[in-house]
Amino acid sequence: MDKVPVSSLRIGDHVLKFDRSWLGTDFLSHKFIIKDQATIDRLSANGIEFVFIQPRREEEKKITDLYEGRSDELINVLAQEAPKHQLNLKEFNHATDVYTQSVTMVGSVLSDIRSGKSFNNSAIRSISDSIAKVTVRNRGVLASVTKLQKHDDYTFHHSMNVSVFAASLAAHLGMKENEIERVANAGLVHDIGKMLIPQEILNKPGKLTDSEFIIMKQHVQRGYDFLLKQGMRPEMLKLVLEHHERHDGSGYPNGLSDEQISIDGKIGAVVDIYDAITSDRVYNKGMAATSALKLMFSWTDSHINKSVFEFFIKNVGIYPVGSLVMMSTQEFAIVGKTNNNKPTDPIVIVFMNKNGERTPLKVVDLSKSAIDRQKIIGLINPENVTVPKDVYKYIDNLNKIA
Numbered sequence: 280m281d282k283v284p285v286s287s288l289r290i291g292d293h294v295l296k297f298d299r300s301w302l303g304t305d306f307l308s309h310k311f312i313i314k315d316q317a318t319i320d321r322l323s324a325n326g327i328e329f330v331f332i333q334p335r336r337e338e339e340k341k342i343t344d345l346y347e348g349r350s351d352e353l354i355n356v357l358a359q360e361a362p363k364h365q366l367n368l369k370e371f372n373h374a375t376d377v378y379t380q381s382v383t384m385v386g387s388v389l390s391d392i393r394s395g396k397s398f399n400n401s402a403i404r405s406i407s408d409s410i411a412k413v414t415v416r417n418r419g420v421l422a423s424v425t426k427l428q429k430h431d432d433y434t435f436h437h438s439m440n441v442s443v444f445a446a447s448l449a450a451h452l453g454m455k456e457n458e459i460e461r462v463a464n465a466g467l468v469h470d471i472g473k474m475l476i477p478q479e480i481l482n483k484p485g486k487l488t489d490s491e492f493i494i495m496k497q498h499v500q501r502g503y504d505f506l507l508k509q510g511m512r513p514e515m516l517k518l519v520l521e522h523h524e525r526h527d528g529s530g531y532p533n534g535l536s537d538e539q540i541s542i543d544g545k546i547g548a549v550v551d552i553y554d555a556i557t558s559d560r561v562y563n564k565g566m567a568a569t570s571a572l573k574l575m576f577s578w579t580d581s582h583i584n585k586s587v588f589e590f591f592i593k594n595v596g597i598y599p600v601g602s603l604v605m606m607s608t609q610e611f612a613i614v615g616k617t618n619n620n621k622p623t624d625p626i627v628i629v630f631m632n633k634n635g636e637r638t639p640l641k642v643v644d645l646s647k648s649a650i651d652r653q654k655i656i657g658l659i660n661p662e663n664v665t666v667p668k669d670v671y672k673y674i675d676n677l678n679k680i681a
């Protein structure tokens with residue numbers, strides 16, 4: 280039995296005992312499973328400060344620690360998975376090429392829909408085929424490329440990123456190659472229905488009105504119906520139809536709850552949310568990966584499936600190779616190599632001082648702790664900084680040694 284403060288209780292915890300007699304409370308029993316936030320609030324309202332709960336599984340503890348900001352625990356969670364798939368330079372370059380070419384193709388397929396031209400299904404199939412092949416060889420390499428490049432067009436990059444992340448997550452979950460290809464394929468077209476929504480609603484900078492939001496939500500059903508008409512089979516399109524369904528049944532279009540949502544739908548929800556909140560838009564800067572993961576943790580068991588999310592945390596890494604970062608010294612750096620044991624402390628290459636002036640390149644291993652050690656304080660939008668070309672040679676070299 281573990282004693283925990285009521286403030287740190289989570290949905291799913293098994294309460295076994297209160298810190299005082301339950302008879303003086305409005306609870307009929309002191310043994311129950313926390314099913315919603317309202318129960319936690321009710322415990323507080325009854326003046327209960329601590330409860331005894333059944334010990335959480337080890338994995339759940341680590342995730343709780345992550346949410347509560349105890350980053351050492353986060354490091355352990357990530358470190359279990361990170362070493363398995365070292366970045367290999369050739370694979371990295373290949374992945375960069377696949378990503379760049381695919382985004383252009385996805386962009387033209389989606390633009391064709393908007394302008395009423397026919398749907399190029401074979402282009403989508405060939406992209407998802409290469410995403411699946413690269414992912415089967417190296418589960419994380421394409422995911423490490425997603426945030427490397429400038430994002431000129433959110434929708435096209437988002438479609439590509441959802442596909443790449445979904446494929447990677449599917450591989451981590453042990454799905455077979457044809458299943459990985461299925462989620463990669465559906466990921467590419469998951470928002471195709473947005474091409475059928477009026478652009479003034481799609482690109483509206485501020486908050487949508489209620490009636491605009493109703494139209495916006497139709498992108499799921501419209502996209503699904505469109506793809507069925509193109510001859511795609513319903514079982515291939517679960518990620519498309521279910522990526523806005525939510526764990527607690529509050530999603531759309533069908534209000535499915537967790538047990539009714541397919542694994543493809545669960546994967547779709549996690550990766551769609553992650554990419555959406557970490558991407559820069561015209562009017563909005565994306566969140567840093569660490570903050571995004573913390574926020575998403577607070578949505579487990581309400582919006583998203585917790586187990587799938589746990590796999591996702593292990594998968595994406597916090598600072599993939601190529602991320603542009605701001606150091607605590609206010610210098611600019613690029614992540615050169617992921618540190619297997621400490622994914623939050625990678626090896627970085629510092630190339631610019633706080634005044635935006637180029638400095639001689641300096642390789643810093645953030646895991647080698649010094650008394651006043653440097654830290655990464657956040658990700659930087661690549662659009663705001665020109666990275667000198669020779670930095671990439673350093674990245675190549677760092678990863679060659681591995």
Ligand SMILES: [Fe+2]
Binds near residue numbers: 470522
């Ligand atoms: Fe969507």
